[in-house]
Amino acid sequence: MLGPFSINIYMPSFADMRTSLGVNDVQLQITLSLYFVSFAFMSLWHGMLADSFGRRPVVLVGIAVFTVSTFGIALSDDIHNIYLLRVLQGFSAGAGIVIGRAVIRDVYEGAMAQRVYATVVMLFAIAPAIGPVIGGFLQVHFGWRSPFIFLGGMGAVLSLLTFVLLPETLSHESRQPFSLANVLKGYQQVFSHFRFMSWAISFALMFGGFFIYVLSAPIFLTRHLHLGATQFIWLFGPATAGMMLGSFLSGRLASAWSVRRLLRTGFAVMLFAVVLNVSVCVVNPVSFYWYLPYLFFFTLGMALVQPVIMVLGLDCVPHRRGLGSSVQLFVQTSFNALLSAVIAPLFWNSPLQLALGAATLLALSLMGIYFLRWMTVSGRTPKAEQV
Template sequence: MPSGIALILAGLAMLGPFSINAYLPSFPEMTRVLHTDGVALQQTISVYFAAFAFMSLWHGAISDACGRRAVVLAGLAVYAAASLGCVFVTGVEQLLPLRALQGLAAGAGIVIGRAIIRDLHDGPQARRMMSQVVMVYGLAPAIAPLVGGALQRAFGWRAVFLFLALLAASLFVAVVLRLPETLAATARQPFRPGPLARGYAGVLGNRAFMAWSLSYALMFGAFFLYVLSAPVFLMRHLGLGEADFLWLFGPATAGLVGGSALAGKVSARWPVRLTLQVGFALMAAALAFNLAVCLARPPGAGWYVLHLFVFNLGMSLAVPTLTIRGLDCVPARRGMGASVQLFVQTGFNALIAAVIAPMVWGSLLSLAAGAAVLFLCAGAGVLLAARL
C-alpha cells in the first residue's frame, strides 16, 4: 500500500474548510468590487453548503458502484474548473452558481475518504487512521484564513479562488500518483434506481446510524457556529481586523490537532464509552466557561476564544468514534453511509449559515448560548445512539 494515504485523504478533506474560510478576509473588498452587501455574500456560503449537502448524498453511492478513485478525480477536476471560474466573476449573481458548482464537487474527497478508511481498516486501526486524517485536516480552519488574508493583502480577492483551483489541481496529481483503488470490483453495488432506493431506505431508516450522524452534526455545529460568525464575532464584537482571524482559528486548530493526536494514541487502549465520556466532558467544561466569560465580560479578546481550544480538544477526541460507530451500523453500504453522514452534517451547516448564525450573532452571550444548546442536543443524541 503506497505511503501518504492519510495525508492525501486529509488534503481532500481540507478542500471543504478552505472553500469557506479562505475568502472570509476578502468579504470587505468583495462587497465593494461586486457592488453587493454582507448578506448577499453570506448567501455564497449558504449556496455552497446546500450544493455540498445535496451532492454528498450521491458521492458515496456512485463510488460504491464505480470505485473510489474515479469519483475523487472527477470531483477534483470539476472543483478546479469552478474555482477558476470564480476568478473572473464581475457580480455576485455570477459567483453564486460557481460556488454551487464548487459545493457539488468538493464533497467527493471527504465522503469517499471516510469510506476508504473503512475499506482499509476496522476497529482501533480505523479510528487511528481517522484521527490522523482529522489531525492534519484540523489545520485547515487556521491555515485557510491566513492564506486567504495574505493573498487578499498582496493580490486581492481573486487570487484566493486561483489558489483554490491550484490546490485542487495539486490534489488531482497526488491522487493519480499515490492513491490506489480500495473497493474491489466484487464488492461494488449496482447504481440502479431499485437497489439505490433500497440502499438509501436501509441507511436512512437505520435509527442508530441516524442518531450517530445527527449527534456529529450538532456537536460540530456548536463549533462551526463561530466559524460562520467569524467576521461579526472578531471584527464587530472583539474589535479585531481582517488580518486577525488567527485569534479564532489559532486556538480552534490547536484543539483539533491536539485532540486528534490524543485520539490516535488512546484508540487501542480506551474503550469507546470512555473516549466519548472524556470528549464530551471537555466540551461541556469549555462551553460552561464561555458562558461565564460572556456574562462577566472581562476586557481582552483572549478570554472569548479560549474555550475553542478546549471544546475542539474534546470534539476531535470524539469525532473518530462517532464516525466509525455510525459506519459500522451500515457495513454493506459504507460509501452511501459516509454520504449520508456528510449530507446530515453539511445540511445542518447550511441551516446554521442561513438562519442560526444570523439569529444569534448579535451578541457574545447569544452566540455562547446558541453553541451550548447545540451541544446539549448532541449529547442527548449520543445517549440515544448508544441505546439503539
Template sequence: MNPDAGSLWRAPRWTLAVLLACLGMVGPFSIDTYLPAFSGIARALDATPLQMQQTLSSYLLGFAVMNLFHGALSDSFGRRPVVLWGMVVFTLASLGCALASTIGELVFWRTVQGMSAGAGIVVSRAIIRDMFPPSEAQRVMSQVTIFFGVAPAIAPMVGGVLFVHLDWHAIFWFLVLVGLALVVANWRLLPETLHKSQAQPFHVGSLMRGYWQLSTSRRFLLLCLASGIPFNGMFLYVLAAPVFLGEHLQLGPTQFFWFFCFSIGGIMGGAWLSGRLAGKIKPRHQIRHGFLIMLLVSLLNVALNLLLPPSPFWALPVIGAFAFGWALMVPVVTLLVLDQAPDRRGMASSLQACIGSAANGLVAGVVVPLVMHSTLALALASLATMTIGLVAWIKVKHEVGYATGPQES
C-alpha cells in the same frame, strides 16, 4: 475491509493519512481562505451582508445535496474515479469564482464548489474503512483529523495576505491551484481501495431503498446527530468570523489566523489524543469524555459572556477547548456510523455527510445571521447545538445492543 488492503499501500500509514487529509482540506480551504476578504468582496460586487452570507450557505447546501451521491457512486464505480472527478469539477468551480463579476455569479459557482468539494471528505472516510480494521481505522481517522487541522489554520493567513497584497480574486485563483495539485496527486498516488467483490450494482431503485433503510434507522440517525451537530458549536464562530473577529474582538484581517490557530489547535490536540486512546479504552468512554469537555466549556463560555466584555484573550482559548472535546470523540462516532452499513460504507458516509452539511447550511443561512451580532447569543447557540448531539448520544448509549457494536466486539 478490502482483503487485499495490505498490498494496496506499502508506504507508511501516515503518508496515506496525509493524502486523505489533503482531500478533506478542500472544504475548509474553500471557506476559510475567503473569510478575511468578506468586506472587500462585498464592496467590489456591491453586495449586502445577507447576500455575502449566502455565498457561505449556498456552498454548504450544495455540499449537503451532492454528499448523498458521492459515497454511493463510489460504492458502485470505485473510490478513485469519484475522487478524481470531484477534484476536477472543484477546480473548474474555483475558476468560475475567480472570474465572477456579480454576486449572483459568485453564489452560483460557490454552490458548484460545495457540490464537488464533498467528494474528497466523504470518499476518504470509506477508503479508511476499506483499508483498516476498527482500532487501526480509528488511529488513521485521528491522523487524518490532525493533518486536516493544519489547513484551516493556514487558510485564513493565506487568504488575508492574498487579499491585502493582491485582491479577492487571487484567493480563488489560489483555490484553482489547490484543485489542480489534488487532481495530479490523486491521479498518481491514490489506489482503488474498493474490492471488486464489494462493488455494488448501480441501480436507482436499489440506491433509494438503501437510503430509505439508513434514513429510517433510529440508531444511524442518532449517531449522525451525535457526530455532526456538535461541530456547529465551533463552526458557527467560523461562519460568523467576519463579525465575531472583526467587530466584537476588534481583530484585523491579517489577525484572523489567531482564531484558527486556537480552534484548529484544539482539533489537532483532540484528534491526537483520540488516536493514542484507540484500543486502550472503550469507545463509549472516549465519546463520553469528549462530550463532557464540550458541555463544561459551553457552560463556561456562556458564563464568561455574561460577566466579561468580549476579548480574544479568553474567547479564543474557550473555542479551542471546545474543539478539543469535539475532536476527541468524533473519530469514534464516525466509525460507528460507517459500521451501521458494512456493505455500503460509501452510502453511509454520504448520508452522514449530507445530514451534517444540511445542519451546517441551516446554521450558516438561518442561525448565524440571527446571533452573530451578539457574543452571548453566539455562546447560547453553541451550547444548544452541542446539547442536541449530547442528547442524541445519550439515547444511543442506552439502546440495547450498543456494547456489541463493531467497535467493541
C-alpha cells in the same frame, strides 16, 4: 482540506468583495449557504457512485470540477455568476471527504480505523487555521480574487497527485450494482437505520457548537472583537491546536480506552468549554484572548470523540460504507447550511448570544447520544439493529 478552505479562505475578503461587487453582507452570506446546500445534496451521491464505480474515478472527477469552478469565481464580476460557481464548488468539494472515510474503512478495522481516521482529522484540522491566514495575506497584498486563484491552483495540484498516487481500494466483487432500485434500497436502508442516523445527527449538532463561530467569524471577529482581516488566526489558531491535540490523543487512546470512556471524556471537556465561554461573555465579552481557551478545549473534546462517532456510524452499515459516509456528510452539511442561513445570523448579534447558541447545540447533541443509549439498553431499537 478543500471543503474547509472553500468556506473560510475568502472570509477576510468580505469587505473588499462588498465594495468591488456592490453587494451587502446578506448576499455574501448566500455564497456560503448555496455552497452548503449543494455540498449536502451532492454528498448523498459521492458515496453511492463510489460504491458502484470505485473510489478513485469519483475523486478525480470531483477535484477537476472543483478546480474549474474555483478559477471561474476568480474571473467573475457578477454575484449571480459567483452563486452558480459556488454551487458547482459545493457539488464537487465533498468527494474527497466522503470517499476518504470509506477508503479508511475499506482498509482498516476497529481501533486501527479510529487511529487512522484520527490522523486524518489531525491533518484536516490545519485547514481552518491556515485558510483565513492565507486568505488574509492574499487579500491584503493582491485583493479578493487571489484566494480563489490560490484555491484553484491547489485543486490543480491535487488532481495531479491523486491521479498518480491514489490506488483503488474497492474490489469489483464488493461493488454495488448501479440501478435505480438498488439506489433507492440503499438510501432506504441507511436513512431508516435508527442507530446510524442517531450518531450522524448527534455529531452534526456537536460540530455546530464550534462551526457557529466559523460561520460568524466576519461578524464576531471584526465587529465584536474589533480585529482585522489578518487576525482571523485568533479564532482558527486555538481551534486547530485543540483539534490536532484531540485527534492525536484519540488515535493514541483508541486501543487503551473503551469507546464509552472516550465519549464521556470528550463530552466532559466540551461541557467545561461551553460553561467557561458563557462566563467569559458575561464578565469580559470584548477581550478576544479570553475566548482562546474555549476554542481550544471545545475542539479538543470534539476531536477526541469524532473518530469514534464516525466509525460507530459506519459500522452500522458495513455493506454500504460509501453511502453511509455520504449520508453522514449530508446530515452534517445540511445542518451547516441551516446554521449559515438561519441559526448563525440569529445568534451573532452579541458574543453572549453566540455562546448560548453553541451551548444549546452541544446540549442537544449530548441528549441525542443519551437517548440512543437508553433506546439500545431498553431494547427499543428495531430488532434488526439489536446486535
